Amino acid sequence: MAEPDLDRRLRQVAVVGAAGKMGSGIALLLARELAWRALEQPAESFILNLVDLDDAALQNLVRYLRAQAVKEAEKQINRLRALFQDRADLVDNQDMVQEFGFELLLRLRTGRTLALARDAALVFEAAFEDEALKTSLFRELAGQCRPDAWFFSNTSSIPVQGLAQACGLQGRLVGFHFYNPPAVQKLVELILPEDCDPDLARSAAELARLLGKRTVPSRDVAGFIGNGHFIREGLHAIRLLEQLAPDHGFVPALCLLDRVYRDFLLRPMGIFQLMDYVGLDVFQAITGVMGRHLGEELDAPLIDRCLALGIKGGQGPGGVQKPGFLDYRKGRPAAGYDPERRDYLPLDDGLARQVETALGALPDPSLSWKSLQQDPAREAKLTAHFRALGGLDTLGGTLARTCLQASREIALGLVQRGVARTAEDVNDVLKLGFFHLYGAVNDFLESP
Amino acid sequence: MKTFSRSVYLAAGAYTVSLGPGRREFNPAAPRPGLGHYITEAGRAALAQVDDPAAIDEGVIGNFMAARFNRQGHLGSLMTIIHPSLEYKPALRVEGACASGGLALATGIKSVLSGLAEAVLVLGVEVQNTVKSLYCADYLAGAGWYEGQRKDGPAFFFPGLFSERAGAYQAKVGSAARPAMARWFENAIRHARLNPAAQEFGNGVADLAAQGLTAPDPRSFCEHLNLYDCSKVSDGAAAIVVASAEGLARLGLPRAGAVQVAGLGQCAADLTAPPPDLTELTTCRTAIRQALAMAGVAADALGVFEVHDCFTISGLLSVEALGLARPGGGAELVLAGETARTGRFPTNTGGGLIGYGHPTGASGVRMAVDLWRQLTGRAQGYQLDPAPGQGILVSMGGNDKTAVSLVLRR
Numbered sequence: 001m002a003e004p005d006l007d008r009r010l011r012q013v014a015v016v017g018a019a020g021k022m023g024s025g026i027a028l029l030l031a032r033e034l035a036w037r038a039l040e041q042p043a044e045s046f047i048l049n050l051v052d053l054d055d056a057a058l059q060n061l062v063r064y065l066r067a068q069a070v071k072e073a074e075k076q077i078n079r080l081r082a083l084f085q086d087r088a089d090l091v092d093n094q095d096m097v098q099e100f101g102f103e104l105l106l107r108l109r110t111g112r113t114l115a116l117a118r119d120a121a122l123v124f125e126a127a128f129e130d131e132a133l134k135t136s137l138f139r140e141l142a143g144q145c146r147p148d149a150w151f152f153s154n155t156s157s158i159p160v161q162g163l164a165q166a167c168g169l170q171g172r173l174v175g176f177h178f179y180n181p182p183a184v185q186k187l188v189e190l191i192l193p194e195d196c197d198p199d200l201a202r203s204a205a206e207l208a209r210l211l212g213k214r215t216v217p218s219r220d221v222a223g224f225i226g227n228g229h230f231i232r233e234g235l236h237a238i239r240l241l242e243q244l245a246p247d248h249g250f251v252p253a254l255c256l257l258d259r260v261y262r263d264f265l266l267r268p269m270g271i272f273q274l275m276d277y278v279g280l281d282v283f284q285a286i287t288g289v290m291g292r293h294l295g296e297e298l299d300a301p302l303i304d305r306c307l308a309l310g311i312k313g314g315q316g317p318g319g320v321q322k323p324g325f326l327d328y329r330k331g332r333p334a335a336g337y338d339p340e341r342r343d344y345l346p347l348d349d350g351l352a353r354q355v356e357t358a359l360g361a362l363p364d365p366s367l368s369w370k371s372l373q374q375d376p377a378r379e380a381k382l383t384a385h386f387r388a389l390g391g392l393d394t395l396g397g398t399l400a401r402t403c404l405q406a407s408r409e410i411a412l413g414l415v416q417r418g419v420a421r422t423a424e425d426v427n428d429v430l431k432l433g434f435f436h437l438y439g440a441v442n443d444f445l446e447s448p
Numbered sequence: 449m450k451t452f453s454r455s456v457y458l459a460a461g462a463y464t465v466s467l468g469p470g471r472r473e474f475n476p477a478a479p480r481p482g483l484g485h486y487i488t489e490a491g492r493a494a495l496a497q498v499d500d501p502a503a504i505d506e507g508v509i510g511n512f513m514a515a516r517f518n519r520q521g522h523l524g525s526l527m528t529i530i531h532p533s534l535e536y537k538p539a540l541r542v543e544g545a546c547a548s549g550g551l552a553l554a555t556g557i558k559s560v561l562s563g564l565a566e567a568v569l570v571l572g573v574e575v576q577n578t579v580k581s582l583y584c585a586d587y588l589a590g591a592g593w594y595e596g597q598r599k600d601g602p603a604f605f606f607p608g609l610f611s612e613r614a615g616a617y618q619a620k621v622g623s624a625a626r627p628a629m630a631r632w633f634e635n636a637i638r639h640a641r642l643n644p645a646a647q648e649f650g651n652g653v654a655d656l657a658a659q660g661l662t663a664p665d666p667r668s669f670c671e672h673l674n675l676y677d678c679s680k681v682s683d684g685a686a687a688i689v690v691a692s693a694e695g696l697a698r699l700g701l702p703r704a705g706a707v708q709v710a711g712l713g714q715c716a717a718d719l720t721a722p723p724p725d726l727t728e729l730t731t732c733r734t735a736i737r738q739a740l741a742m743a744g745v746a747a748d749a750l751g752v753f754e755v756h757d758c759f760t761i762s763g764l765l766s767v768e769a770l771g772l773a774r775p776g777g778g779a780e781l782v783l784a785g786e787t788a789r790t791g792r793f794p795t796n797t798g799g800g801l802i803g804y805g806h807p808t809g810a811s812g813v814r815m816a817v818d819l820w821r822q823l824t825g826r827a828q829g830y831q832l833d834p835a836p837g838q839g840i841l842v843s844m845g846g847n848d849k850t851a852v853s854l855v856l857r858r
Contacts, residue, residue: 074580074582077582077603078602078603078667078668081602081603085600088599091594091598091599092583092586092589092598093582093583093585093586093603094582094583094586097582
């Protein structure tokens with residue numbers, strides 16, 4: 001059971017920026033939790049205020065939540081049947097599933113104005129990753145909301161204490177960074193500023209647990225652990241791309257590096273595909289925030305150039321991947337962008353052969369991120385894979401080792417600067433938030 | 449001793465593919481054929497075997513829950529889409545839960561015995577993949593006493609009822625019960641691999657025995673059943689002609705291609721009462737005894753068996769209801785391989801409900817078609833050699849509340 005105060009606060013919750021990619025996932029997690037609470041505590045009222053500027057997107061959000069409520073109820077049918085034991089009007093599974101969906105929708109209040117968050121005791125913010133935007137949002141919320149409200153920013157990069165101070169929310173604002181998609185990813189990166197209300201600190205951890213998440217604490221340093229690693233790794237990959245492009249051509253070099261990350265390092269996707277997934281605009285915004293706050297040179301002219309040409313990645317309605325470095329057909333990379341020609345080159349068999357020839361063979365082509373997901377012998381297979389990789393005298397082997405080493409150095413840097421408490425925390429963020437099979441700090445290349 | 453007033457035959461059987469999870473062509477997200485398609489396909493495949501479809505005097509269609517699965521009632525009238533010659537002839541739908549197909553056969557037989565019909569087209573159909581299995585469980589719960597039992601029952605209602613039976617049987621029989629259930633599953637899949645229309649025809653799992661022994665998960669499903677213990681959610685239809693000697697002649701069907709109905713048993717038990725003994729199928733046993741007595745034959749003298757294995761446990765209990773094993777001895781019989789196609793009592797040679805599939809209203813008719821095929825040497829890939837001379841089917845409705853049994857003879 002949650003703490004009494006958190007229990008009380010969960011009766012009035014708000015999500016600002018609720019209809020976006022992250023906001024809708026956060027809204028789903030909260031709507032599910034509130035729907036169960038409403039059913040289990042029928043005497044209490046539970047309200048989830050969903051604020052977004054886009055009316056059409058809000059309507060789509062309600063549709064999405066209704067469909068997800070049905071899935072939740074189907075999955076939890078035994079809990080539901082027990083809960084509805086005394087409801088003579090509900091007999092079929094279908095009756096109960098529909099009733100759960102109805103109960104969930106009853107929790108929702110949607111609207112375009114921040115005034116909707118006025119009575120909320122817990123306010124989640126999931127606006128675009130733009131410091132000025134978040135600052136102005138929180139300033140307005142500070143003026144509108146009740147004085148004891150707690151605020152949870154989904155920022156993935158902006159230092160939270162500075163934000164709180166700029167908005168008059170000292171002690172009441174924490175970083176509560178979900179990973180995309182929030183309903184699926186198990187990780188919440190928890191950023192507690194030094195002056196955080198201890199009740200809020202305790203409740204934030206408890207709240208994450210209630211929503212089925214694991215927290216990893218990050219110090220309040222721009223980029224935190226997740227983007228602290230991802231942005232630097234992405235920039236490292238862009239530098240490699242720029243080195244390889246003159247010899248191999250831009251699109252082949254792009255594919256070549258994506259293959260190294262995906263197939264040689266056994267990641268869920270290539271690094272450029274991941275940048276597309278995040279969105280090049282979001283990537284650029286985060287490099288801006290980190291550069292400003294850390295005084296570190298994190299510019300990526302290639303990204304600026306792509307954005308200027310209208311190439312920005314990210315997801316459209318229904319999670320459809322929009323074109324970025326790569327273009328996609330049925331969710332799979334089908335073409336690569338050439339900024340010189342300002343057009344996509346199809347990833348045809350000829351290009352695939354060119355990439356494979358340039359990189360050389362994989363240590364074991366039967367291994368993949370997917371095949372290893374549920375494999376009980378995963379650790380042993382990974383050790384054998386990386387041992388073989390260590391001895392590969394090919395471009396693929398060299399690049400894989402370079403990328404693995406870079407990832408490790410970035411991770412150790414985060415520990416050194418105190419952003420992460422331990423290397424294990426960085427590894428956890430990569431495993432839980434990025435679906436990596438192994439941590440960045442590992443013994444793979446050192447082992448005999 | 450009851451006897452027929454005249455000879456009744458079955459001939460010209462056919463059934464469709466059992467479509468559902470397991471079939472490669474099954475895609476839950478894509479549109480699929482509906483009731484009309486299955487009725488037409490099976491009905492026309494039966495009529496294609498007769499010279500003169502106009503000689504069919506009547507239609508009987510067995511179906512359980514089209515009113516919920518497909519929002520369609522009035523199936524007797526729908527039968528006329530099979531062939532123009534059925535227009536303005538008697539046609540009716542009969543229902544007895546999963547024994548609907550068995551009841552359709554019994555009804556057709558009685559029409560012929562009444563003398564009002566010489567030839568009846570009997571069909572069974574169910575199209576169940578219109579909803580997810582969780583809602584399918586709601587609809588199938590109508591085979592139990594809905595008003596009295598559904599509310600307090602588990603989410604997966606019928607698996608829950610037979611899980612209780614499996615638990616009681618395991619307590620009674622001991623350690624042989626669980627492996628015997630797994631063996632039943634293994635036999636079903638091995639038989640289905642010989643039948644191209646079976647839902648499990650393409651099943652390529654190497655270690656079926658291990659799969660059959662998967663530990664049940666009471667949190668997500670049932671205490672004593674795993675998913676492999678269950679028959680499939682299926683779309684399909686089966687049809688066969690029931691005729692007198694004169695009817696066969698009018699249809700142009702030779703006697704040699706037909707089988708005689710040597711015995712019929714049919715009964716129902718109190719739907720609102722719990723089973724008198726969880727480890728026995730008393731209603732099935734009653735119908736079986738009636739059919740065997742009318743045929744004047746003992747079960748162990750028969751060469752082929754079709755039983756209603758909606759769950760592996762109902763397979764084991766059916767073997768005992770047939771009298772092939774003493775009460776509690778079914779597990780050993782199955783473990784000894786006697787119910788496999790190579791055993792003394794080849795059972796469910798086309799895969800049965802677990803291997804072929806269980807389009808509920810069609811299953812009784814599908815059993816008759818499989819027996820007819822075996823007895824007349826038409827079973828192709830799953831034909832027993834030599835073809836058996838006589839066999840028996842038992843079609844069960846609900847938790848052993850309606851039963852129809854037929855003894856068929858070459």
